[in-house]
Amino acid sequence: FPDLTVIMSEEGTPRKLLRDLHVHAVTEESGELHFPFVVGRTISTLFHFDNMDPSLYLTAHKAIRLAPSKSKALMYTEFVPSIEVELRNPLADLNELVASLIKAHPILRARYSRQRKLVIPGGAVEVQEYCSWNGNLNDIRHAIMRMYDCPLFHLVGHRLGEEDTCGPAVRVTVVWNHIISDAYSGKVIARDIAAWAAGAVIQTANVHAYNALSEHPLARPVEDEHGFKPFVLPARRPWGIRAIRGKVVHTMCTMVAVSRREFDNDMDRLRFFLDEYCASTGQQQGTFGLVTNSRARANVDASSLVGALIYNSEYSYDSATREIKSLGTARDGKSGLALNLHDTFAGMFVEDVLPKLGVKNAEEVAQGSTRHSIVRCLTGACGANFAAGEGFLIECLPVVGATIFRGMYPDTLLNAKSIVWDLHQRLCN
Numbered sequence: 001f002p003d004l005t006v007i008m009s010e011e012g013t014p015r016k017l018l019r020d021l022h023v024h025a026v027t028e029e030s031g032e033l034h035f036p037f038v039v040g041r042t043i044s045t046l047f048h049f050d051n052m053d054p055s056l057y058l059t060a061h062k063a064i065r066l067a068p069s070k071s072k073a074l075m076y077t078e079f080v081p082s083i084e085v086e087l088r089n090p091l092a093d094l095n096e097l098v099a100s101l102i103k104a105h106p107i108l109r110a111r112y113s114r115q116r117k118l119v120i121p122g123g124a125v126e127v128q129e130y131c132s133w134n135g136n137l138n139d140i141r142h143a144i145m146r147m148y149d150c151p152l153f154h155l156v157g158h159r160l161g162e163e164d165t166c167g168p169a170v171r172v173t174v175v176w177n178h179i180i181s182d183a184y185s186g187k188v189i190a191r192d193i194a195a196w197a198a199g200a201v202i203q204t205a206n207v208h209a210y211n212a213l214s215e216h217p218l219a220r221p222v223e224d225e226h227g228f229k230p231f232v233l234p235a236r237r238p239w240g241i242r243a244i245r246g247k248v249v250h251t252m253c254t255m256v257a258v259s260r261r262e263f264d265n266d267m268d269r270l271r272f273f274l275d276e277y278c279a280s281t282g283q284q285q286g287t288f289g290l291v292t293n294s295r296a297r298a299n300v301d302a303s304s305l306v307g308a309l310i311y312n313s314e315y316s317y318d319s320a321t322r323e324i325k326s327l328g329t330a331r332d333g334k335s336g337l338a339l340n341l342h343d344t345f346a347g348m349f350v351e352d353v354l355p356k357l358g359v360k361n362a363e364e365v366a367q368g369s370t371r372h373s374i375v376r377c378l379t380g381a382c383g384a385n386f387a388a389g390e391g392f393l394i395e396c397l398p399v400v401g402a403t404i405f406r407g408m409y410p411d412t413l414l415n416a417k418s419i420v421w422d423l424h425q426r427l428c429n
Contacts, residue, residue, distance in 0.1 A: 035123075036122055037207065038120075039118040040214025041219065042213050042218075042310060043219065043311060043312055046387060046388055046389050047079060052388075054148050056383065059384070061146050065142065067378060074252065074254060074358055075379070075386055075387075076138065076142075076358070077356070079178050079386070080175060080177055081176065081186070082141075082173055083174050083189065083344075084171060084172070084174075085173075087169060087170055087172065087194070088194070088197070089197040090169060090197075091157075091169050091197050092168040092169070094133070094155060095127045095131065097131075097155070098130045098131045100196055101155070101196075102127070103202075104202040105192075105306045106120045107180050107207075107307050108130070109125055109130070111149055112179060114149070130153055133156070133158075133169075134156070134157070134162060137175065144175060144177050154174075156172060156174075157172050179308050180306070181308060182293075188304055189306065204304075205304045205305050205306065206300060206302065206305065209298060210309075212298050213295070213305075216311070217330075218294070219330070221312075221329075222330070230286055230336040230337070231287065231392075232391070233281070233337075233414040233415075233420075234416060246412025249381050250379045250384075250385040251378055251412055253374065253410075253420065254406070254408045255423070256357065256373050256407075257407075258403075258405075259402060259403045259404075260402050269341065270290075270396070273427070275319055275322070276423060276427055277423060279319075279426060280419050280423040285319065285320070286316070286317065286336075287314055288316075288335060289312040289314060289331050289338035290312070290313050290315050290341075291310050291313075291340035291341075291342075293309070293310060295309055312330050314328075314329045337394070338393050340394070343397075343398055345404075346398055347399075347400065350366045350399055351366060353397065353399050354366060370428075374424060389408070390410070390413065392407060392409045392414070394406070
């Protein structure tokens, strides 16, 4: 099992994988690909909405437009991420670009069925379903978040002026459902768009590799084989007013902390967070989940594969020795504490990233205001819960001169307001 230092080093980053993985991987015998093709899961998370019957989900989806703006911002940024690609070579034909992307990455035309299977269909592709000019991004996000039996990917072309009705695209925005994308996928698609705009041919992904990733042992979660206690936030009493109200009104508490501390690498960033978490919770040692790129574990060439291809690998941490150990197991999406370190916003400034995360009062949050940085968001009602997590999820996002720690937990299940308040102050200071 790879040591965490490898995962956190240049050897485990998307940049390195994109450049070198195909050189060292053992290529699977491809054979003929038959459609429809079912893409197996490497992990089950709240993004798949296994907690809701599809009919209930679709009814609740229609009501999202009526939700408070901060709730919609949380849902859209979490469930329907997007990337922007500036084009050095403007392009006039979005249809040709999208057709080339879908040919190279068939998962972009996948549909999510009511049986909760991600299926790449056969037959011809109506390219116009997947692209538009200067489209309203929130309308597109809402359409994609419908999820069942609809397009899960859309590319928007932006001309030089937003009011322009003719001329080539100088920038494109890719919007997709999280069940077909992860941070690494964004880098693959951005690379391929730039290559196509420059006249290059897009490399076709090895679709057969999906099977190898979904059949890996880390795609089969186990529970408590090692005997370590997990890091957890305090549970709320099931008979309390908040817990009872939570059966009707579902909410999620979110935290955004900006640390100006300098880190040499992601290992230092991870230890820093865990130390402050232990200090705030009073837990000296425990286990946590670390989101890892499943492509790095395959014995096939998966370097150009797009998808939500991650494992939630289990690690233990002892704050006294500051030792991080791999446990060689995975816990799916159910860790009491799960961390996701990715460099999606590397090279950008705090003030530019916070609005992209749906943060209101970005200036106050950037300055460390705890009052503005911890908010409660409505995520559903009467069993239709768009954020039915069970633990504390933390994203660690390096940006220019800082690290953004973004956390969220279901406050109808967990009673952690004072702990998260203290943790925010520790991270910012």
